[in-house]
Amino acid sequence: MFVNMTDIDFCYDKNNENILEDFELNIDKGQTLSILGESGSGKSTILRLLAGLERQKKGQIVIGNKIMNNENTFVSPENREVGMVFQDYALFPHMTVFENISFGISHLSKTKRKEKVMEILNLVDLVDHKSKYPHQLSGGQQQRTALARAIVTEPQILLLDEPFSNLDTNLKNNIRESLKEIINVIGITTIIVSHDKLDALKLADQLIVLKEGKIKQKGIPEQLISKPNTGYAESILA
Amino acid sequence: MFKKIGFTNKWSVISFFLIILILMPSVFILIGFFNPISDTWLHIRRYLLKDYIYNSVILVFFTGLFSIIIGVSLAWFVNAYDFKYSNFFKWGLILPLAVPPYIGSYTYVGLLNYTGVIQTFLRNNFELVLNQSYFNIMSLSGAIFIYTIFLYPYVFLITHAFLQKQSASLVEVSKTLGKSPISIFFRIILPISRGAYVAGTTLVVLEVLNDYGVVKYFGISTFSTSIFQTWFSLGDINSAIRLSVYLMAFVIIVLFLEKLSRGGKQYSYSNTKIKPLKAKKLTGWKNWSMFIYAFTVLSLGFIIPVLQLIYWSIISYGKILNMNIIQTVLNSIGVSLVGSFIILVAAVIIANTVRIKKNILTKNYARIAVLGYSIPGAVIAVGVMIFFLKMDNFIQLISGQNNMLLLSSSIFMLIFAYLIRFLAIGYNSVESGFNKIGTDFHEASRTLGNGITKTFFKVDLPMMKPALMSGFLLVSIEILKELPLTLILRPFNFNTLATRAFEYANDEMIHESAILSLILIFISVILVYSLTYIKKKGR
Numbered sequence: 001m002f003v004n005m006t007d008i009d010f011c012y013d014k015n016n017e018n019i020l021e022d023f024e025l026n027i028d029k030g031q032t033l034s035i036l037g038e039s040g041s042g043k044s045t046i047l048r049l050l051a052g053l054e055r056q057k058k059g060q061i062v063i064g065n066k067i068m069n070n071e072n073t074f075v076s077p078e079n080r081e082v083g084m085v086f087q088d089y090a091l092f093p094h095m096t097v098f099e100n101i102s103f104g105i106s107h108l109s110k111t112k113r114k115e116k117v118m119e120i121l122n123l124v125d126l127v128d129h130k131s132k133y134p135h136q137l138s139g140g141q142q143q144r145t146a147l148a149r150a151i152v153t154e155p156q157i158l159l160l161d162e163p164f165s166n167l168d169t170n171l172k173n174n175i176r177e178s179l180k181e182i183i184n185v186i187g188i189t190t191i192i193v194s195h196d197k198l199d200a201l202k203l204a205d206q207l208i209v210l211k212e213g214k215i216k217q218k219g220i221p222e223q224l225i226s227k228p229n230t231g232y233a234e235s236i237l238a
Numbered sequence: 239m240f241k242k243i244g245f246t247n248k249w250s251v252i253s254f255f256l257i258i259l260i261l262m263p264s265v266f267i268l269i270g271f272f273n274p275i276s277d278t279w280l281h282i283r284r285y286l287l288k289d290y291i292y293n294s295v296i297l298v299f300f301t302g303l304f305s306i307i308i309g310v311s312l313a314w315f316v317n318a319y320d321f322k323y324s325n326f327f328k329w330g331l332i333l334p335l336a337v338p339p340y341i342g343s344y345t346y347v348g349l350l351n352y353t354g355v356i357q358t359f360l361r362n363n364f365e366l367v368l369n370q371s372y373f374n375i376m377s378l379s380g381a382i383f384i385y386t387i388f389l390y391p392y393v394f395l396i397t398h399a400f401l402q403k404q405s406a407s408l409v410e411v412s413k414t415l416g417k418s419p420i421s422i423f424f425r426i427i428l429p430i431s432r433g434a435y436v437a438g439t440t441l442v443v444l445e446v447l448n449d450y451g452v453v454k455y456f457g458i459s460t461f462s463t464s465i466f467q468t469w470f471s472l473g474d475i476n477s478a479i480r481l482s483v484y485l486m487a488f489v490i491i492v493l494f495l496e497k498l499s500r501g502g503k504q505y506s507y508s509n510t511k512i513k514p515l516k517a518k519k520l521t522g523w524k525n526w527s528m529f530i531y532a533f534t535v536l537s538l539g540f541i542i543p544v545l546q547l548i549y550w551s552i553i554s555y556g557k558i559l560n561m562n563i564i565q566t567v568l569n570s571i572g573v574s575l576v577g578s579f580i581i582l583v584a585a586v587i588i589a590n591t592v593r594i595k596k597n598i599l600t601k602n603y604a605r606i607a608v609l610g611y612s613i614p615g616a617v618i619a620v621g622v623m624i625f626f627l628k629m630d631n632f633i634q635l636i637s638g639q640n641n642m643l644l645l646s647s648s649i650f651m652l653i654f655a656y657l658i659r660f661l662a663i664g665y666n667s668v669e670s671g672f673n674k675i676g677t678d679f680h681e682a683s684r685t686l687g688n689g690i691t692k693t694f695f696k697v698d699l700p701m702m703k704p705a706l707m708s709g710f711l712l713v714s715i716e717i718l719k720e721l722p723l724t725l726i727l728r729p730f731n732f733n734t735l736a737t738r739a740f741e742y743a744n745d746e747m748i749h750e751s752a753i754l755s756l757i758l759i760f761i762s763v764i765l766v767y768s769l770t771y772i773k774k775k776g777r
Contacts, residue, residue, distance in 0.1 A: 051681070051685050053684070078686075080685070083685065084682065088678060090681070092679060092701075094701060103688075104686030
């Protein structure tokens, strides 16, 4: 397994109940997994744990054969080689599109950096917008910039937290298509958190339905949608 | 073990040591409280303590009350009504904050005494010679007037900012329910803004308890003056420590009362769409009476004292304008720039640690960082002095050189005291800056391969510039005006505008102190204006 979460317990506040309990997750290399669930079901927490933005109470996280977090080890977010697209994109407002994308590869030489950024800009179709600031971009362009920034570092896995929640319905369909294309081109292991079943149908190879930190159903999206095994899964996949 | 107590990066290690350093003076005060009781203390407890408590309670209560009346009413008027120059008054009414109360006090004494402008005018033009007691401002009620007129802006500022964010619909619905403007003010505005004006009044009360200049000049015995007197005139540091502990108990009661009066009174809107209040245009006598009220307060708190200082400066500049004054100005600016910079750096380190590492330890960092502002200057001075003397003893022990006062005779002691006293101001600004930008940008940068420090300099810092700038300006203003700490802890022969102005006034050389006071006020006004400009731009 390329990504492996074993026996994870997690809560945000020590006095509160666990958000995740004895949680297990396995993903193969190159696979795209979609996590579907209501607000508060723990979807985003899974991404934050994988990115190293939170630390679990118990259990182990392995990415690409390397232990990222267990009782004795903690690899900080900057050393995990994980790309993440945030729900609100978190584009640095004081940097242009070009600067935002090159931010994560500042250790490379100027020529190499420019070359890589231009390559990614071509991939996400933003070459003409490279000198613009985030507030000068449309919602879809902002999303593609955030995606470009996340993948330019060539991460081991790509995490997308509600990537379409800030887009209107028409735009969503187009962006989904182009996102799928980009993921396929770079062949990266991807986890998408969403509450929209269409995201899973269009993008994912595997789908899990999450409720209160527990996996209620897992499988290929089309199968799950046609045969939900619980009332909850049915309501989520309806 | 280190990881268990949160030492996972450089930021948390530095924060931990900063917090320990900040706590040290308070620890020494507490230890000193258990030293043997001296005869001086028995005398103070038996004959004087009652006066200190009585005077402090009267000053705090009435200054608080009058500050609420003036601050809240003016904040409501400039928000709800469009009257003559109301836009100017929105920031103009903050100007009295640029006049330190001790400067205000001797200006008013000079204005009202037998040779002052008012009595001279009455004698020369109307041959009126009035009873001198009518003009005696050097009393408890005089001190209440001085504190109120120069400190009410704290209440005004916070209440005004709060009311700006309130919804017009509250007032509109009250009107449709048949309520008069007076009824709306007392039944709607006053209750909803309670949290704001209680916070402002607490600042006023803490300033009153901190003050040394006004009460010393007026000859009123309070905790601050008695700590100075016991320490320097009677040479009894242990009794000074005991008085400091009593004063801290007083402060804790004030803070407890604040919490009690704010408790459970935080209202929030059930709807996110808030239409701000639109000022109602006033005409006729209502327009003029609002203008006269605001103008009178501004005149008493700023225009009259400044005009008086300008007049005194004109008649005394020949005597005072020399190289020393330039040195004093440079000292003031230098110490306030260096102090503000150090405070901001400390605030950034602690606030960033609190933001990144959320645990019980860092929660307490935040509490300790803001503690100093509630500790009066005289108490901090006692604690810092003891701490630095102990450190000097330690250095002497190591170096084998007796009589070497390396730290306690240096400017570091003063800057360290500023750090404790004003860290809260810097910390609150930095914290609000961090809250405004949230954690997403920081986290995005971390996932892109940057550590905490690189992320701070490349992402957080550029986005927080306005917050850091306001924090810097706020702290600079406070250091510039600060008196009790500077008086006690400054190195030998080191003068600031505040200490020099106070010394001249205390030596009955009021005219001579005028230029220094004017320069101090002028710099403060520039800083206050820059602050309102940055905030306006930020909005």
